[in-house]
Amino acid sequence: MEDPAGRVWERARRFPHYRELRAGAVLLSHAHMDHCGYISFLDPAIPVVCTAMTAYLAKAIQDAGAHQFEGEMCYAVPRIAGGDGTIGAAPAKDFPFERRPYRLADALPQDPYDFWNLSPSSERGRHFPASPLRTADEAAGLQVRFLPVDHSIYGAAAVAVRTSAGWVVYTGDLRRHGRHRALTDAFVRQARALGPAALLCEGTNIDRGPGASEEAVFEACLEAVRGAGGELVVADFGPRNVERLLAFLEIARRSGRRLAITDKDAYLLWAMHAVDPTIPTPAGEAALVVYRRALLRPDRWVELVREWFPGQVTAADVHSSPGEYILCFSFFDVTELVDIDPDGGIWIYLDLLVQRAAQRGAAVRAGPPAELAGSLPPAASGPGRGALPLPLLRPHQRARARRADPGGGPGPGHPGPHDPTTAFRRPAARRPCGAHPPRRRTPGVLMGPRRIIHKTAHQDTCMTIRRLTSLFGASPPA
Ligand SMILES: [Zn+2]
DSSP states (O other), rough: OOOTHHHHHHHHTTTTTTOOOOOEEEEOOOOHHHHHHHGGOOOOOEEEEHHHHHHHHHHHHTSSSOOOGGSSSEOOOOOOEOOOOOOOEEEEOOOEEEEEEEEEESSSOOOOOOOTOOOOOOOTTTOOOOOOOOOEEEEETEEEEEEEOOOOOOOOOOEEEETTTEEEEEOOOOOOTTHHHHHHHHHHHHHHHHHSEEEOEEEEESSSSSOHHHHHHHHHHHHHHHHTSSSSSEEEEOOOOOHHHHHHHHHHHHHHHHEEHHHHHHHHHHHHHHOTSSSSSTTOOEEEOOOOOOOOOOOHHHHHHHHHHHOOBBBBHHHHGGGGEEEEEOGGTTTTTHHHHHSEEEEEEHEEEEEEEEHOOOOOOOOSOHHHTTTTTGGGSSTTSSSSEEEOOOOOHHHHHHOOOOOSOOTTOOOOOOOOOOOOOOOOSOOOOOOOOOOOOOTTOOSOOSSOEEEEOOHHHHHHHHHHHHHTOOOOOO
């Protein structure tokens, strides 16, 4: 960082917890944000060592991210200090992006760094100084080995470092219930052969017991999609979980649908395909298509996705033929349902429900656990409607739910605490709400969902829907 007045560091040194540490390199196990998110706080000169897939994923995530300081994993917007000691972004036309040196622990990507050197900026003048990638088998003078493991993101690896005390092995995040579990088993054998002096083990979910296997998840979702008939299906799973995305691609093929992915996922697949050509993209896969958002000013990376994959589907396409698609959406895409305006359908909200089913020891295929079964509306008990799908209620079902509960339940934005049977309804009237001041309505902009009424069996989804209902708390009646 340019600091002509020298005041920024002068002030920083006065903080009681200020320490000067020298880091020779960062060993990055995989591209999940809880592992790479705060690389932005490190000196941009410190090299990052990781697999080629992790490097490309990190760049794709940053390119298509929120352009925040916290997300600057691969390249940084240069900052300069003002005369008064404050920090600001350097002028775009004078300062190119500052690239972090990445070293690849496995092999160079298949593409000649095209994606790596692709500038995502729509800001005039801010460009990438082209730089080649190199491989490395050492970091800060120490021998390192990256050992691939099975995890919910591609490119994940454990790391072994040869120190003066012997090999030190760090597992990174790993699992044995995915489709690539053989990688984890191979890592265990390799780590054992090193006779490590120490093992650093991640253990975020170590007390949760065995999860459902990806095969069981696949079967349950296939059954749910087949049971949806001609209605809309939304598949909601963890971001960048491409293994699940590919599972839904196969489900789409088998159920005669096409998988419609967001532009962000399409950008991600493009990056991954550059490293591993076996990763499909909408360009070479008929059952895979990009959902085109209606954007007033698309970012440059969105424009690139439109160039790469021109045959996209719109909300109107999905509305007229809902049974032709499976939409890969997350909570953040839920507003698209306003444009799609589906007449019923199911929202498959995967991660936590699968986890819970596994915790209960219930086979995922066996349908909802007993305590959830009663809370699902009648539509969910039909053939193929298991524990996983959360139905989007149609108006007549909503009316039926209302008749069953004439008290009306809690008000908008205030569902009962952790009540899995809470019915969420669009506000009947725009009564004032102390916690959420009414939003100003912009003329001509539809702010309220019309038929997006959820009845849900999960507390986390309750929170999601609570946010949604509070967002739309002052929406105009349909
Ligand atoms: Zn992870």
